Amino acid sequence: MIDLQQVAYKQGNFQLKDIHLTFPTGQITGIVGPNGSGKSTLLKLVAKLISANRGDILINHESINNYTRKNLAKELAMLVQLKEGMPGFSVRQMVAYGRTPYQKMMKSENVEDNEIIDWAMKVTGITHMSDRLVQTLSGGEQQRVRIAMALAQKTNILLLDEPTTYLDIGHQIELMSLLKELNQQFKMTIVMVLHELQYAAMYCDSMVVLQGGEIVATGLPKEILNAELLKKVYKLDADVIFDGKVPLIKPNQF
């Protein structure tokens, strides 16, 4: 369980205000909201990449302030937004980097590490590119390598910031299905920032909606994703029609 207790954080003119929130164990939570609403900032706070000005974040009932970086990396892996590569690294080397929290200084991978690296490359479909340099891959291929690196960390908690970026629709659905499978098979707790409201509704157990650094809605996708929310949060005039778990978002101009 991840518990945010009255968390506040200020950067420049932007402020996350009084965030009180639980990401339940074994569930998939989607964080959505307009550009600049604080989604990435919220995820970075949970991953301890930045520290809150106020409040506390508990992971398994323990404040993240009490975790060393290495211990936290055994609990939680974070896929950050794709902005820069790791020049000179092969695909396998980059995925192997995910095993670092488990390795002693100057020791290379053991049999277990290698099995996990092989598994992470297999489930993300990148085994055939093992020896390629990461910088020579397409954006979508690089994204899958970074997802494999996060999976190789073998944590119970996975945080993902816009994981579908650069992926074509086939690979997007494949990734979302893989995350659902990992969640169901290993009871993994997954928190992801998504721009696609359809995917949030289809694959997440619950949604958190941010606007201007504040939580404006939380709950089951079917309960909160509606015309009123789109109008209020995205200034969008649209109808939301659910077909089972799949929402059709139909802008009123059409």
Ligand SMILES: Nc1ncnc2c1ncn2[C@@H]1O[C@H](COP(=O)(O)OP(=O)(O)OP(=O)(O)O)[C@@H](O)[C@H]1O
């Ligand atoms: N280091 C920084 N210094 C000052 N302001 C920052 C800094 N980092 C982010 N911000 C601002 O904080 C706000 C929230 O940023 P954040 O990246 O969390 O938004 P987001 O909801 O993830 O946006 P997007 O959907 O565009 O990725 C933005 O207005 C951004 O410009």
